[in-house]
Structures are given as C-alpha cells and as structure tokens.
Amino acid sequence: MGTVYLHIGIFKTGSSALQVFFARNAAKLKDQGLIYPQSASVSNARRGLITSGNGSSLALALKQGAPAENRGEQLAWFGETLVSAKSHGILLSSEIFCDLPVDAFQTLKSICHEHGMQLQVIAFVREQASYMESLYIQQVKRRHITSLPEPYIRDRYPKARHLKYHAFLSSLSDTVGAENLKVRDYGAEDVIAAMCEIMGLEPDNLERPPKKINISLPYFLVPMFLELNKMDPNKSFSDQVVRNQSQLQQHATAERRTLLSPDLQQEIRGYFADENKRLSQAFFGGAEIFNKPLPPYISLEDASKVMDLMDVTKLLGGLAIQHERRLIRIENALLALGDKAGFEPGWVRKITTD
Numbered sequence: 259m260g261t262v263y264l265h266i267g268i269f270k271t272g273s274s275a276l277q278v279f280f281a282r283n284a285a286k287l288k289d290q291g292l293i294y295p296q297s298a299s300v301s302n303a304r305r306g307l308i309t310s311g312n313g314s315s316l317a318l319a320l321k322q323g324a325p326a327e328n329r330g331e332q333l334a335w336f337g338e339t340l341v342s343a344k345s346h347g348i349l350l351s352s353e354i355f356c357d358l359p360v361d362a363f364q365t366l367k368s369i370c371h372e373h374g375m376q377l378q379v380i381a382f383v384r385e386q387a388s389y390m391e392s393l394y395i396q397q398v399k400r401r402h403i404t405s406l407p408e409p410y411i412r413d414r415y416p417k418a419r420h421l422k423y424h425a426f427l428s429s430l431s432d433t434v435g436a437e438n439l440k441v442r443d444y445g446a447e448d449v450i451a452a453m454c455e456i457m458g459l460e461p462d463n464l465e466r467p468p469k470k471i472n473i474s475l476p477y478f479l480v481p482m483f484l485e486l487n488k489m490d491p492n493k494s495f496s497d498q499v500v501r502n503q504s505q506l507q508q509h510a511t512a513e514r515r516t517l518l519s520p521d522l523q524q525e526i527r528g529y530f531a532d533e534n535k536r537l538s539q540a541f542f543g544g545a546e547i548f549n550k551p552l553p554p555y556i557s558l559e560d561a562s563k564v565m566d567l568m569d570v571t572k573l574l575g576g577l578a579i580q581h582e583r584r585l586i587r588i589e590n591a592l593l594a595l596g597d598k599a600g601f602e603p604g605w606v607r608k609i610t611t612d
Contacts, residue, residue, distance in 0.1 A: 270392045271382035280349060340369070361433075377438060411526075478564035
C-alpha cells in the first residue's frame with residue numbers, strides 16, 4: 259500500500275525551508291519513490307521564495323465556508339494525483355492543513371483508501387512562548403504592526419487554537435489512526451533530517467537550501483521596524499532591509515536575545531503546562547519536551563541601543579544604494595524600449611515630476 263504524506267506544519271516550524279528543500283529535490287525524491295506534485299508555489303519555492311506549499315490549494319478548498327465548486331475541483335485533483343502516482347508515494351505540504359477541521363482529514367483518508375493508499379500526517383510542534391515571539395516578529399516584518407510585543411502576545415496566545423497541541427493532535431490521531439500521525443519537537447530536531455527519516459528517504463544525495471529561508475527580523479531591528487511601520491512600507495521594502503542586514507551580518511556573533519520578559523514566558527508556559535504534559539504522554543512517550551530555554555531577555559528599549567550610528571548608516575545606506583541601482587536599471591530598460599519605439603534620445607530624463 260502506497261503512502262500519502264501530509265505535512266501540516268504546524269506554523270513557525272520551518273515549513274518554508276522544507277518546501278524549498280522539497281521543490282529543489284523533486285526529481286531526486288521521485289527517484290527515491292516519492293512524488294512532490296507540482297503547483298504554482300513549487301516554482302517559487304525552487305527559487306528560494308516563501309510559499310504556502312504545494313498542498314495549499316487543496317487545504318484552502320477544504321476550509322469551512324470554502325466554495326463547493328473549489329472543494330469539488332481540488333478533491334478531484336487529489337484523486338487524479340493518487341491515480342497518476344502509481345507505485346510512488348506522494349508528499350503534500352502546507353501549514354494551512356493545520357487550520358482544517360478533523361472531518362477534512364477524514365475526507366482525505368477516505369479518498370486515499372479508495373485508491374489503495376494510506377494517509378500519514380506529519381506535524382512539528384514548537385514551544386508556545388518561542389512560537390508567539392516568532393509570530394510577533396514575523397507580523398512586525400510582514401504585516402507592519404506597530405504594537406509592542408508584550409500586549410500583542412498577551413492578548414493572542416490564549417486564542418491560538420492550534421497551540422493547544424494535545425487537543426488538536428489527539429482528535430487528529432483518532433481520525434487518521436495513531437500509527438499514521440507522526441509528531442516531532444521542532445526545537446529538538448533538524449526538520450529536514452526528521453522528514454527524511456519519517457518518509458524513509460536517503461538524504462545524502464539531496465540538496466539542502468544553501469541559505470536560511472524566510473529570514474527572521476533580528477531582535478535589534480524590531481524597534482526600528484516599529485517606527486518604520488508607522489509609515490506603512492510595502493513588504494518588499496521590509497524584505498530588502500532584512501536581506502541587507504543579513505548580508506552585512508551585523509552583530510552576527512552577538513548573543514541571541516528574546517523580547518519576552520521572564521514573567522510573560524512563565525505566564526505562557528504555565529497556561530500550556532497541562533496541555534504539554536498530555537502532549538508528551540500521548541506522542542513522546544512521557545519524555546520531557548520543550549526544555550530548551552529561550553535566550554536571555556532584553557527590553558525593547560535596550561534592543562534599540564544595540565545598533566550604533568555607523569550600523570544604521572551601513573544598513574540604510576546600503577538600502578538606498580540598492581534602490582538607486584534598481585532605478586537606473588528601470589531607466590535603462592525604458593530608454594531601450596523608447597529607442598525601439600522611435601522616441602527622442604534621453605526622453606525618460608525629460609519627464610517632469612511636478
């Protein structure tokens with residue numbers, strides 16, 4: 259019986275890097291008996307971009323309230339994919355799957371059985387305080403929020419349904435079968451190695467992403483971004499700032515820090531303590547999980563003092579130079595088009611900006 263592997267995240271557990279890894283190794287995975295079905299997101303992932311995974315369209319169609327037409331089309335695609343796989347296994351990946359009700363997994367399981375295949379779900383879990391800080395920093399970077407970390411996180415962690423891992427995964431286990439649900443601790447394992455081990459892949463000839471995907475915002479840039487976000491920058495600007503900092507590798511050897519105060523860390527861990535104990539008993543044989551401490555705490559005020567004037571000059575000066583080069587490339591491209599169209603020489607530079 260062939261296997262359909264459904265990687266569901268959970269959020270903030272390295273899914274973007276995994277999806278780049280899957281996309282770039284699709285041919286080699288097939289040689290090892292595993293098909294990573296192609297989609298629009300796969301070509302982007304192959305270029306190292308952040309995507310929602312090759313299973314995102316199917317996952318979105320199975321969400322409550324999704325149009326019935328979309329659901330029918332995607333389930334038909336899923337069935338056709340199983341038929342075309344023949345003797346191969348199949349891998350679908352998307353964090354959106356973890357937002358689905360359990361009856362959606364029952365639907366996928368039934369279709370798999372109709373085609374003589376079994377459904378196996380793979381989930382990574384992350385300690386909740388670490389998760390919430392990572393989420394906050396991502397929202398500062400990508401969603402342009404201006405909220406301070408403590409009130410933002412304190413308001414949201416009790417509402418994050420999927421962070422109640424035992425409740426969610428136990429119901430999922432009841433649906434797909436305990437033997438078909440693989441749960442791993444994100445903070446304790448290399449996610450690529452773990453995925454290869456679960457799916458029985460030989461990783462030695464597979465290409466790992468050469469650089470970190472979905473680069474996180476360093477803690478010392480959070481104060482700067484909170485101010486920049488008041489000017490409503492676009493996402494490409496934010497990404498360029500982070501890439502430029504990464505290339506400069508400012509403070510690369512500095513000790514990592516957390517913006518979560520010890521009191522808030524203790525509050526979050528206390529809130530999820532019973533849930534995590536049940537999670538350990540159900541999926542980790544009672545072993546201690548989430549035992550990796552967060553880095554030392556630094557206040558937002560102190561984080562704002564980490565970069566000196568020279569650091570800021572290098573960071574924003576480099577960004578300004580990149581934009582200038584980009585404008586020059588655009589201008590040269592327009593001039594070339596103008597030449598082909600018979601415009602007078604230098605017509606772009608004569609456009610007024612009044």
